[in-house]
Amino acid sequence: MTAASATVLITHPTGLHARPAVKLTKLAKTFEAAIRLRPDGQEGWIDAKSIVKVMGLKLRSGSRLELAAEGVDAPDAVAQLRALVERNFDENV
Amino acid sequence: MSERRIAGEPASRGIAIGPLVRLADGSAEIGRRHGDPAAERAALDAAITAARTELAELAAAADELAREILEFQVEMLGDPALVAEAAEAIAGGAPAGAAWAAALAGQIVAFGEAEEEYFRARAGDLADLRDRVLGHLANGAAVVPQTLPAGAILVAHDLGPSRFLGLDWSRLGGLALEAGSRTSHLAMLARARGVPLVTGLGPLAGETGEAVLDAAHGFVILAPEPDTLARYHAQRSAAGADDDPAALARPATTRSGERVLTLLNVDDPAALEPHRLAASDGIGLVRSEFLFLGRERPPEEAVQRRAYEALLEAAAGRPVIVRTLDIGGDKPLPGVTLPQERNPFLGLRGIRLCLERPELFRPQVRALLRAAVRGNLKVMLPMVAHPDEIAEARELFAAELAGLRAAGLAAALPEIGIMVEVPAVAIRPERFAAADFFSIGSNDLIQYTLAAARDAGGRVARLALGLDPAVARLIANMVDFGRETGKEVSVCGDLASEPDAVGALLDLGVRRLSVAPAALGRIKAAIAVHG
Numbered sequence: 053m054t055a056a057s058a059t060v061l062i063t064h065p066t067g068l069h070a071r072p073a074v075k076l077t078k079l080a081k082t083f084e085a086a087i088r089l090r091p092d093g094q095e096g097w098i099d100a101k102s103i104v105k106v107m108g109l110k111l112r113s114g115s116r117l118e119l120a121a122e123g124v125d126a127p128d129a130v131a132q133l134r135a136l137v138e139r140n141f142d143e144n145v
Numbered sequence: 146m147s148e149r150r151i152a153g154e155p156a157s158r159g160i161a162i163g164p165l166v167r168l169a170d171g172s173a174e175i176g177r178r179h180g181d182p183a184a185e186r187a188a189l190d191a192a193i194t195a196a197r198t199e200l201a202e203l204a205a206a207a208d209e210l211a212r213e214i215l216e217f218q219v220e221m222l223g224d225p226a227l228v229a230e231a232a233e234a235i236a237g238g239a240p241a242g243a244a245w246a247a248a249l250a251g252q253i254v255a256f257g258e259a260e261e262e263y264f265r266a267r268a269g270d271l272a273d274l275r276d277r278v279l280g281h282l283a284n285g286a287a288v289v290p291q292t293l294p295a296g297a298i299l300v301a302h303d304l305g306p307s308r309f310l311g312l313d314w315s316r317l318g319g320l321a322l323e324a325g326s327r328t329s330h331l332a333m334l335a336r337a338r339g340v341p342l343v344t345g346l347g348p349l350a351g352e353t354g355e356a357v358l359d360a361a362h363g364f365v366i367l368a369p370e371p372d373t374l375a376r377y378h379a380q381r382s383a384a385g386a387d388d389d390p391a392a393l394a395r396p397a398t399t400r401s402g403e404r405v406l407t408l409l410n411v412d413d414p415a416a417l418e419p420h421r422l423a424a425s426d427g428i429g430l431v432r433s434e435f436l437f438l439g440r441e442r443p444p445e446e447a448v449q450r451r452a453y454e455a456l457l458e459a460a461a462g463r464p465v466i467v468r469t470l471d472i473g474g475d476k477p478l479p480g481v482t483l484p485q486e487r488n489p490f491l492g493l494r495g496i497r498l499c500l501e502r503p504e505l506f507r508p509q510v511r512a513l514l515r516a517a518v519r520g521n522l523k524v525m526l527p528m529v530a531h532p533d534e535i536a537e538a539r540e541l542f543a544a545e546l547a548g549l550r551a552a553g554l555a556a557a558l559p560e561i562g563i564m565v566e567v568p569a570v571a572i573r574p575e576r577f578a579a580a581d582f583f584s585i586g587s588n589d590l591i592q593y594t595l596a597a598a599r600d601a602g603g604r605v606a607r608l609a610l611g612l613d614p615a616v617a618r619l620i621a622n623m624v625d626f627g628r629e630t631g632k633e634v635s636v637c638g639d640l641a642s643e644p645d646a647v648g649a650l651l652d653l654g655v656r657r658l659s660v661a662p663a664a665l666g667r668i669k670a671a672i673a674v675h676g
Contacts, residue, residue, distance in 0.1 A: 066441040070217045077220060102226040104252060110264060
């Protein structure tokens with residue numbers, strides 16, 4: 053089983069609100085790998101494919117987010133999700 | 146049973162006469178059993194699938210604002226975490242409806258308690274979602290529009306925007322809500338589509354039968370007497386002029402042949418019907434707040450510029466008057482922190498807020514300056530109370546114009562006028578001669594003159610109805626000032642959209658009215674019988 057992980061800084065000015073959260077979960081669901089998220093420094097992980105859980109984090113701009121994936125396409129999943137966050141979810145901000 | 150009148154808050158004008166029909170909110174479904182846990186689970190899955198399909202269809206047909214709200218709901222509905230919680234309860238013996246409602250309840254509470262207004266507002270989306278699935282579990286009985294009688298007055302506690310958008314309003318009468326408010330997104334949609342709406346009516350449980358919804362004054366009449374019904378039927382047929390192409394298309398002239406300009410108020414350009422715009426003399430008021438609502442943060446300059454340019458293009462050379470951002474502490478704006486004030490209506494709002502927070506105002510100013518080269522654009526400042534506010538705003542426009550030109554961008558300084566909402570302006574208009582034109586916002590002018598909020602209900606709201614002699618004097622003052630100086634003076638508040646008030650406004654000398662698009666036909670009809 054392949055595993056991959058990364059930490060990424062949320063720079064989108066409004067943080068993980070509905071539209072960015074929808075983009076993140078939609079992208080996560082395109083991968084086979086199990087993908088987990090947690091705010092940097094927090095104990096529990098949440099499922100990156102669950103909009104309920106992702107919105108529940110209520111992450112603000114400036115928070116760091118840990119990404120971890122396990123599965124055949126784990127490295128690709130982590131790389132693409134990280135890039136999405138770094139691109140401010142492709143929003144003009 | 147004798148006639149009874151229940152007062153609420155007028156949220157979108159109009160009259161409906163028809164049977165009261167309660168929209169199923171699914172609460173009856175919560176305890177109903179479909180069978181063993183396997184049957185319960187199958188029923189829930191089928192209801193979720195049906196709800197997802199329906200939301201996706203609604204989203205595909207919606208404008209951008211509505212689509213974002215709906216797509217978030219579609220994603221929520223597809224979340225295994227939500228379903229897993231309900232499935233667990235079903236396995237433990239709970240009926241599908243109860244399990245689903247309980248799974249959503251936890252989320253609704255969590256969002257409802259959030260610190261940020263933005264997250265709190267999502268609780269409404271989740272309640273909308275809960276009810277849509279419960280509606281499908283109930284087999285859609287009263288939820289499916291086809292089973293609603295034509296002309297029905299729908300009753301609900303509150304209604305989510307997706308439910309509203311899913312109903313066929315061309316064959317329904319209106320909407321009576323026990324809760325809700327006139328500032329909600331739903332009320333905005335109802336006004337744009339001309340659906341009569343009264344909010345805040347309080348409990349209507351068990352009320353049925355023929356009723357009258359008077360959304361101009363904000364009440365429901367239960368068991369109306371025959372002469373009440375006759376009166377409202379007459380009013381409604383006068384209002385029918387709004388949809389009569391001949392009535393719409395005629396130029397607005399009084400009986401003596403005097404031309405009156407009729408322009409439109411635009412809350413949401415997506416809902417502006419082209420045939421109404423074609424029948425008007427232009428757009429007399431664009432409430433630019435539509436650009437700011439339903440977003441996570443204020444729209445950037447380019448988004449605003451495109452919206453203004455689209456309106457100019459649609460107006461095809463006729464004037465488009467954009468009112469700059471008009472918000473205050475009572476109308477929270479996502480992504481903008483405003484001071485909590487004890488009395489927001491006398492606080493930092495309208496132009497005061499924009500001048501205090503130039504970072505919010507500048508992108509709008511630049512967008513307007515750049516759009517101004519594309520058509521007949523005019524800019525209107527809200528809530529002006531002191532001449533210095535016009536001077537300050539003009540300085541800001543001039544500075545941004547210089548910046549844009551220095552950057553080699555095409556831009557032009559539009560005419561800058563003001564709203565007349567604060568009595569101080571109408572009492573001494575000559576002090577505000579730096580404005581290029583004036584538009585009377587009757588709603589606020591009435592409220593500030595009579596110290597009575599229209600949405601206060603009862604005795605207080607009655608003070609704010611109609612054309613008080615003091616308000617009439619203020620309007621006459623403005624008309625006289627316009628005549629002396631040659632500056633345009635129009636009325637763009639709700640008064641201009643009330644056929645009963647139009648005669649009085651014309652008597653006062655008003656010759657420019659900006660009205661709700663849905664009222665254009667009826668206002669032209671009222672002008673035609675005057676003088």
